[in-house]
Amino acid sequence: xxxxxxxxxxxxxxxxxxxxxxxxxxxxxxxxxxxxxxxxxxxxxxxxxxxxxxxxxxxxxxxxxxxxxxxxxxxxxxxxxxxxxxxxxxxxxxxxxxxxxxxxxxxxxxxxxxxxxxxxxxxxxxxxxxxxxxxxxxxxxxxxxxxxxxxxxxxxxxxxxxxxxxxxxxxxxxxxxxxxxxxxxxxxxxxxxxxxxxxxxxxxxxxxxxxxxxxxxxxxxxxxxxxxxxxxxxxxxxxxxxxxxxxxxxxxxxxxxxxxxxxxxxxxxxxxxxxxxxxxxxxxxxxxxxxxxxxxxxxxxxxxxxxxxxxxxxxxxxxxxxxxxxxxxxxxxxxxxxxxxxxxxxxxxxxxxxxxxxxxxxxxxxxxxxxxxxxxxxxxxxxxxxxxxxxxxxxxxxxxxxxxxxxxxxxxxxxxxxxxxxxxxxxxxxxxxxxxxxxxxxxxxxxxxxxxxxxxxxxxxxxx
Amino acid sequence: xxxxxxxxxxxxxxxxxxxxxxxxxxxxxxxxxxxxxxxxxxxxxxxxxxxxxxxxxxxxxxxxxxxxxxxxxxxxxxxxxxxxxxxxxxxxxxxxxxxxxxxxxxxxxxxxxxxxxxxxxxxxxxxxxxxxxxxxxxxxxxxxxxxxxxxxxxxxxxxxxxxxxxxxxxxxxxxxxxxxxxxxxxxxxxxxxxxxxxxxxxxxxxxxxxxxxx
Amino acid sequence: xxxxxxxxxxxxxxxxxxxxxxxxxxxxxxxxxxxxxxxxxxxxxxxxxxxxxxxxxxxxxxxxxxxxxxxxxxxxxxxxxxxxxxxxxxxxxxxxxxxxxxxxxxxxxxxxxxxxxxxxxxxxxxxxxxxxxxxxxxxxxxxxxxxxxxxxxxxxxxxxxxxxxxxxxxxxxxxxxxxxxxxxxxxxxxxxxxxxxxxxxxxxxxxxxxxxxxxxxxxxxxxxxxxxxxxxxxxxxxxxxxxxxxxxxxxxxxxxxxxxxxxxxxxxxxxxxxxxxxxxxxxxxxxxxxxxxxxxxxxxxx
Numbered sequence: 003x004x005x006x007x008x009x010x011x012x013x014x015x016x017x018x019x020x021x022x023x024x025x026x027x028x029x030x031x032x033x034x035x036x037x038x039x040x041x042x043x044x045x046x047x048x049x050x051x052x053x054x055x056x057x058x059x060x061x062x063x064x065x066x067x068x069x070x071x072x073x074x075x076x077x078x079x080x081x082x083x084x085x086x087x088x089x090x091x092x093x094x095x096x097x098x099x100x101x102x103x104x105x106x107x108x109x110x111x112x113x114x115x116x117x118x119x120x121x122x123x124x125x126x127x128x129x130x131x132x133x134x135x136x137x138x139x140x141x142x143x144x145x146x147x148x149x150x151x152x153x154x155x156x157x158x159x160x161x162x163x164x165x166x167x168x169x170x171x172x173x174x175x176x177x178x179x180x181x182x183x184x185x186x187x188x189x190x191x192x193x194x195x196x197x198x199x200x201x202x203x204x205x206x207x208x209x210x211x212x213x214x215x216x217x218x219x220x221x222x223x224x225x226x227x228x229x230x231x232x233x234x235x236x237x238x239x240x241x242x243x244x245x246x247x248x249x250x251x252x253x254x255x256x257x258x259x260x261x262x263x264x265x266x267x268x269x270x271x272x273x274x275x276x277x278x279x280x281x282x283x284x285x286x287x288x289x290x291x292x293x294x295x296x297x298x299x300x301x302x303x304x305x306x307x308x309x310x311x312x313x314x315x316x317x318x319x320x321x322x323x324x325x326x327x328x329x330x331x332x333x334x335x336x337x338x339x340x341x342x343x344x345x346x347x348x349x350x351x352x353x354x355x356x357x358x359x360x361x362x363x364x365x366x367x368x369x370x371x372x373x374x375x376x377x378x379x380x381x382x383x384x385x386x387x388x389x390x391x392x393x394x395x396x397x398x399x400x401x402x403x404x405x406x407x408x409x410x411x412x413x414x415x416x417x418x419x420x421x422x423x424x425x426x427x428x429x430x431x432x433x434x435x436x437x438x439x440x441x442x443x444x445x446x447x448x449x450x451x452x453x454x455x456x457x458x459x460x461x462x463x464x465x466x
Numbered sequence: 467x468x469x470x471x472x473x474x475x476x477x478x479x480x481x482x483x484x485x486x487x488x489x490x491x492x493x494x495x496x497x498x499x500x501x502x503x504x505x506x507x508x509x510x511x512x513x514x515x516x517x518x519x520x521x522x523x524x525x526x527x528x529x530x531x532x533x534x535x536x537x538x539x540x541x542x543x544x545x546x547x548x549x550x551x552x553x554x555x556x557x558x559x560x561x562x563x564x565x566x567x568x569x570x571x572x573x574x575x576x577x578x579x580x581x582x583x584x585x586x587x588x589x590x591x592x593x594x595x596x597x598x599x600x601x602x603x604x605x606x607x608x609x610x611x612x613x614x615x616x617x618x619x620x621x622x623x624x625x626x627x628x629x630x631x632x633x634x635x636x637x638x639x640x641x642x643x644x645x646x647x648x649x650x651x652x653x654x655x656x657x658x659x660x661x662x663x664x665x666x667x668x669x670x671x672x673x674x675x676x677x678x679x680x
Numbered sequence: 681x682x683x684x685x686x687x688x689x690x691x692x693x694x695x696x697x698x699x700x701x702x703x704x705x706x707x708x709x710x711x712x713x714x715x716x717x718x719x720x721x722x723x724x725x726x727x728x729x730x731x732x733x734x735x736x737x738x739x740x741x742x743x744x745x746x747x748x749x750x751x752x753x754x755x756x757x758x759x760x761x762x763x764x765x766x767x768x769x770x771x772x773x774x775x776x777x778x779x780x781x782x783x784x785x786x787x788x789x790x791x792x793x794x795x796x797x798x799x800x801x802x803x804x805x806x807x808x809x810x811x812x813x814x815x816x817x818x819x820x821x822x823x824x825x826x827x828x829x830x831x832x833x834x835x836x837x838x839x840x841x842x843x844x845x846x847x848x849x850x851x852x853x854x855x856x857x858x859x860x861x862x863x864x865x866x867x868x869x870x871x872x873x874x875x876x877x878x879x880x881x882x883x884x885x886x887x888x889x890x891x892x893x894x895x896x897x898x899x900x901x902x903x904x905x906x907x908x909x910x911x912x913x914x915x916x917x918x919x920x921x922x923x924x925x926x927x928x929x930x931x932x933x934x935x936x937x938x939x940x941x942x943x944x945x946x947x948x949x950x951x952x953x954x955x956x957x958x959x960x961x962x963x964x965x966x967x968x969x970x971x972x973x974x975x976x977x978x979x980x981x982x
Contacts, residue, residue, distance in 0.1 A: 107645075116652060129677050132678055142619055150625075150629065153626065153629050185581070248473060475849065483968070574978055
């Protein structure tokens, strides 16, 4: 069921590459290039994750079992509910991406939160409960802020006299000189803070490490790879308005600041992190920071950010799925207890190392190209300070992650290899492997259709 | 009519202050319900010329949701979890009240800095909705119980709703309903989660949810 | 002639009657007949006939207190506008004179209570000091709000400018200030949600405990002063809620005196229906009253 729907979704998305669908519901739902890009990411990631999920659910035994950290008993949520929520999650994310109406966008965005909350609480033990509560509370509050931002947007469109405009993006952009700038600025700040919470920009990121580390790995992959992008899309849409109204300087500066700050926070927490799933979560924060930075720089940076969104989603999917494999065998998330993955899980070990190289942006991978593009944008615009800080933070993160990844992958094996449990099932390895291949391909060769799509998307957002 | 609208705004402010100063969980829920009731009348007051069917439906929907359904849900949770009836704040009630007054002053100042769009019926709307948002945040931050956090969330949501109703009488119906539905599901899930938290930990004090940290 | 010169003696004569109205209402609620309406006057006459007893530990402060307290309240009364007339001693900024004169009376009451040397009275004094510190913001900010609304700088100007038009335009704000004043009135006059005027031997009481050691004419003066104080706060409240004036001097006066009686009835009803608050809750109530005043003021500042 899961796979069928996922495959169907992907097929439809792929179809959209060939024929662009007309807008429906008075332009409330429409697929432009940016949406197509994000939709493709989500769809692909979901398809691959669903294969993994099938294998994952097969491994999860029924009944109660002891928790591996403090031995308290817990049971899983029913499988059917898990799958139902997963599918609902996919549909809400699709609506978010397709939506051109800010109100509808908000409704769908809140719905993603609600759909994903039960997913995080799949393992019914107290830590996941805590994570779910924090996730639900912080994100709901954050998104409520974004709602206020939306209403400010309405206020911005109401000129001193005359009728108001509806919140459909295209109409708003045409309306560009009727904005009341101060309201638009307030709206942007609130939406940035609101969707930024969901996207995991520091300092509103606090729910993210908890939720990502406690949810099942499939869910972590989807949260990190797809959901964060959706939230980012909300900020992008508002940014589009700012560009149309001619205040992109203002919004770019804000994005730049938040981006760099997120990277800095992530760097601090990655150094010396003791939980590898949390480390991956902080890495998500870092990459969201990079995305915001790319948009904030403008010009070529926007192209870089678009490209980086693709790369990050796929790579993070790969890493979280692999982390799931490791967790399944080692039964611990502590970085100091995991040693010698390469020996115990040879295939997963290779994927782990590959993912590491990809996520820090080493040359053969797509992430290198996109991070480099953003760096180039910074230097092109004479923002040497930004470039230097960016590089310094990237290298700090490289050091922090290299320490963890290499220590866990290499070294003497820390658990007895027992052939019965340590069998790498095809469904555990093939999905992340696909992702790794795609990221590698994107680094080596950019298909022309894809590159055109990226350029078009960047153009919509005011880049080149 | 404007005076009537202002009166509702002042009453809204008073309910917020009452929320900050109340020590009983159940009373808090009731105040929240009252707030929902007041908010429900807002769509009727903004469209004075013709009370359209839509405004009526919106008012009715909002009122039923915010004044009956949410409080019922929360009361059910309160009963099921058998928690203590005290709010248990981190910040004392009097200080909370004073903080509330401070926030009110701040939001009035903030409201005076932003230009008024022509649609708005009363200049009080913007400060009041700011104020309700901030009170909601204050409740979330300064109270221990998960239940009061949900209440805080509701108050925030209410503030935004007030702003939305006042500013865009012709916002699409679908969106408004979607927002209400979202809020409903959010409260519902939070209620379930609270139930689970209570079963797992035997309390709903969020300050003791502190296993996950760096 | 200024009508205030007539209102002043009326106040002096009828202030204790307000107390008997309150007592009557309470008796009615309790199903008793209650004391006769002239009971406060009988009490006063009885006390005046007796001699005073002073403890050996007390000093002149203790003896001065009833005189200072009564004269301060008398001075304060002369600043109070009644039924829309200009008060006898009206000047610009007399809000502050009023507040400080009442503060002077309270100061002497407190140090006299300390002077008595009993720990019981000291406790009452400390409570009185705490609660009055909390009521003063409510009172002053409320008056400031009224001043802001009417543009008047003296009490008489402010209350003269109030009318039903004010209710129409800024009704909610007037209501807020009135609510704050009601709480101030109840607190300042040791009425029930805050203090119980009928008990003399409870650990939670405030005002009565401070005057335990007085007897004879001294006690009569204190008793009379507190009746006048009720009149002062009552007329401020009534002037705010029922701003009827301008039509006819007699009609105005009738409305104002009627308002005073209604006020006394309301206080009686409140006393009958509520229990005294726990001592820890009282500051909360007073902060709430201050909040109401500040809220009204902020709303007017916009």
